[in-house]
Amino acid sequence: MTLADTIFALATAPGRAGVAIFRISGPSAGEALTAVSERSALPPPRRTIRCRMVDPATGIALDDGLSVWFPGPASFTGEDVAELHVHGGRATADAIATALSALPGLRPAEPGEFSKRAFLAGKIDLTEAEAIADLIDADTDAQRRQALAQLGGGLSQRLEAWRAKLIDILAHTEAWIDFPDEDLPADVETAARAGIYELESDISAFLDDNRRGERLRDGLQVAILGAPNVGKSSLLNALAARDAAIVSDIAGTTRDVIEVHLDLGGWPVTLADTAGLRDAGDLVEREGVKRALGRAVDADLCLVLFDATALPDQASRKLLDRSNAVAVVTKTDLKGGLDPNDLGFDTLLVSAKTGDGLPKLLSYVEEVAVDLMDSSGMSSPLTRVRHRTALAECLDALARASAVGQPELAAEDLRLAARAIGRVTGHVDIDDLLDVIFSDFCIGK
Numbered sequence: 001m002t003l004a005d006t007i008f009a010l011a012t013a014p015g016r017a018g019v020a021i022f023r024i025s026g027p028s029a030g031e032a033l034t035a036v037s038e039r040s041a042l043p044p045p046r047r048t049i050r051c052r053m054v055d056p057a058t059g060i061a062l063d064d065g066l067s068v069w070f071p072g073p074a075s076f077t078g079e080d081v082a083e084l085h086v087h088g089g090r091a092t093a094d095a096i097a098t099a100l101s102a103l104p105g106l107r108p109a110e111p112g113e114f115s116k117r118a119f120l121a122g123k124i125d126l127t128e129a130e131a132i133a134d135l136i137d138a139d140t141d142a143q144r145r146q147a148l149a150q151l152g153g154g155l156s157q158r159l160e161a162w163r164a165k166l167i168d169i170l171a172h173t174e175a176w177i178d179f180p181d182e183d184l185p186a187d188v189e190t191a192a193r194a195g196i197y198e199l200e201s202d203i204s205a206f207l208d209d210n211r212r213g214e215r216l217r218d219g220l221q222v223a224i225l226g227a228p229n230v231g232k233s234s235l236l237n238a239l240a241a242r243d244a245a246i247v248s249d250i251a252g253t254t255r256d257v258i259e260v261h262l263d264l265g266g267w268p269v270t271l272a273d274t275a276g277l278r279d280a281g282d283l284v285e286r287e288g289v290k291r292a293l294g295r296a297v298d299a300d301l302c303l304v305l306f307d308a309t310a311l312p313d314q315a316s317r318k319l320l321d322r323s324n325a326v327a328v329v330t331k332t333d334l335k336g337g338l339d340p341n342d343l344g345f346d347t348l349l350v351s352a353k354t355g356d357g358l359p360k361l362l363s364y365v366e367e368v369a370v371d372l373m374d375s376s377g378m379s380s381p382l383t384r385v386r387h388r389t390a391l392a393e394c395l396d397a398l399a400r401a402s403a404v405g406q407p408e409l410a411a412e413d414l415r416l417a418a419r420a421i422g423r424v425t426g427h428v429d430i431d432d433l434l435d436v437i438f439s440d441f442c443i444g445k
Contacts, residue, residue, distance in 0.1 A: 006032065007109035008100045010093055011444035017088030022096055023444060024082040025075070025114055028105040033067060033082035036099055043069050053084065055099045062095045063087055077114055078121025112438030115445055119426060126426035127155045129438070130384060134217060136442060141266035142373065146216050146383065154380030155387075156425055158206075162199060162394075163421045169195040170414040173407050189407070196402045196414075203395050207388065213381030214388070215300065216373040219261065219268035222365060223295040226305030227313040228276030231330035234352035235305065236260055236273040239362065257291055264362060267369035272299070277315040296322070301368050303328050303361075308349075309335070320345050326364070332356060387424050394420035 006026025012019070024032050030042050037051040038059075046068065053062045066085035075081040086092050100106055115129045124132075131150035138144040149155075169192050224232045240260040258273040272295050275288030296302050302325040306312050309331055319325050326348060329340050333351040340347040348364060350357035375381045382388050394417045401413035422428035 006106050007113055008032070008097075008106055009109035009114070009444035010097065011083075011114075012088070014090070014093065015088075016090065020086050020088040020093045020096075022084040022086065022093075022100065023109075023114060024084070024100070024106070025077045025079050025109075025117060026105075027080065028103070029080040029082045030069070030071075032100060032103050032106055033069060033084075035103060036062075036084065036096070037067050042071075043067060045069055045071050045074075048085070053086065053096065053099075055095070055102075057099070057102055062099060063092050073121070076123065077117040078123050079117060109443060111443050112445065116438045125156050127159070127387070127424060128153060129426075132445060133442075134383065136445065139219075139261065140263045140268045142216055143268055146213065146375070146381070149380050150383060155382070158379060159421055159425055162203065163418055163425075163427075165195060165199060166414060166418040166421065169199075170411060170418065173411045173414060192410075193402060196398055196410075199417075200395065200398045200402065203391055203398070207382075207391055207395070209375070209378065209381055210372065211382075211388075212373050212375040212378070213383040214385065216268070216375065216381075217383045219270045220301065220365075220369045220372060221270050221272070221295075221299045222301045222303060223272050223274060223292075223299035224303050224305065225274055225292060225296055225319055226277065226316050227307070228278055230276070230305040230307040230310075230316075231352055232273050232276070232305055233258075235303075235328070235330060235350065236271055238352040238355065238358055239271060257295060264366040264369060267366060267373055269365060269369055277313070277319075296325075300324060300372055301326070301365065305330050306347075308332050328361065390420045390424045393417075 004027065006024065006028035008022060008024040011021045011023040034040065034042060035056040036053050038054045039051065043049040043051075048066050048068050050065070051067045052064055054060060055062055063086045065087065068083040068085070070076070070081040070083075072079045072081070084096060086096055097108075101108065112129075112133075115124070115132055118124050119126065119129050128151055131147050134147035135144065135151060138147050173192050224236060226232055236258065239262065257275075260271045260273075262269045262271060274292035274295055277289060277292060296319060302319060302322055304316050304319045304325050305328050306316060308329050320327055327340075327345045328348045328350060330350055330352065332349045333354045333356065340349065348357060348361050350361050352358075382391070397413045397417035397420060401410040401417065404410050404413070419428050
């Protein structure tokens with residue numbers, strides 16, 4: 001990859017659609033636009049112009065569409081950028097892509113390369129680049145709002161304010177080191193330590209957020225657990241309103257984890273149907289039980305199911321000791337021998353067959369989702385593990401700086417703290433992160 005290249009990509013989803021948009025960025029973007037649109041001069045900047053698009057090699061007409069010209073640096077990438085708005089048929093898109101590929105100096109863009117160029121040009125920082133990917137991937141309104149707030153610079157502004165304060169404290173500390181005999185204010189050391197303590201408090205409180213932003217980005221993880229044939233797959237299908245899992249009277253039908261994604265009042269929820277908990281006989285089912293127990297450990301909420309027509313099994317009862325577990329009694333449309341009061345826990349009663357109790361169960365899951373993911377009282381929470389890891393490193397460095405007596409050692413830890421924050425926004429030490437971050441983007445963004 002080199003910035004000397006001019007890149008292009010279909011910026012809209014492939015397939016049949018009303019409109020498809022090609023984006024071109026780089027030093028040859030203007031030449032490509034005039035060549036494909038059969039124009040002798042570039043159109044006025046940032047104005048949509050109707051144009052006839054042709055194959056530069058043959059002159060054969062490809063489409064009748066629109067073009068837009070964004071001369072750098074006033075563009076998303078900071079480079080010269082052109083867009084071709086064409087009809088969204090697959091044949092038209094393929095023809096335009098083939099024509100662009102044949103132009104000298106042009107090549108197809110790699111995933112995330114437009115956003116990467118925007119970052120390298122200083123148009124956006126890393127948190128804003130990540131917010132673009134999150135906005136594209138958002139499935140619910142809550143996810144959209146969170147990504148949009150981060151794209152607006154909410155998280156960046158907070159981090160940069162902390163970094164600026166750190167640099168100011170470091171400057172005073174180094175002045176104290178370099179000019180010990182000068183007539184410096186007597187309270188330089190006191191002010192520096194007070195500033196460190198204030199930063200420690202602010203960052204520590206910010207990290208103590210119960211991972212709300214990360215949970216919202218990834219979705220609430222709900223594991224459906226229980227013995228074989230207690231109705232786990234039936235409940236999953238009923239909540240999903242479709243046949244997502246195979247339902248059978250044969251015990252051990254579910255061997256792997258089956259996931260269904262729901263939007264509950266704007267909150268993203270992933271339901272995971274798991275293998276029945278029992279002493280499995282064959283190797284495959286044992287692996288399924290192992291995965292089920294693993295989901296119980298990783299889940300934000302465990303729905304532990306009990307069959308209303310049978311006595312509760314001990315393996316499932318043990319799961320109720322978890323603070324994030326709730327008992328769900330299934331098959332309540334059948335007469336059985338299980339008294340929910342015998343479980344010793346609060347229970348939710350449902351019937352996947354009749355639908356009784358399902359609205360109450362969904363309301364309960366939504367309440368848990370709001371409790372764990374609502375960050376309306378926070379300003380742009382952390383959304384990725386790398387953000388949290390870097391801030392934790394910053395906090396450790398600040399703790400060391402406040403504990404040492406020598407200003408030279410404190411200054412070194414303050415530098416480490418500032419660098420840790422800088423890695424989140426992309427100011428320092430990020431070359432090894434770029435490929436990892438932008439490889440998750442879709443092509444054309």
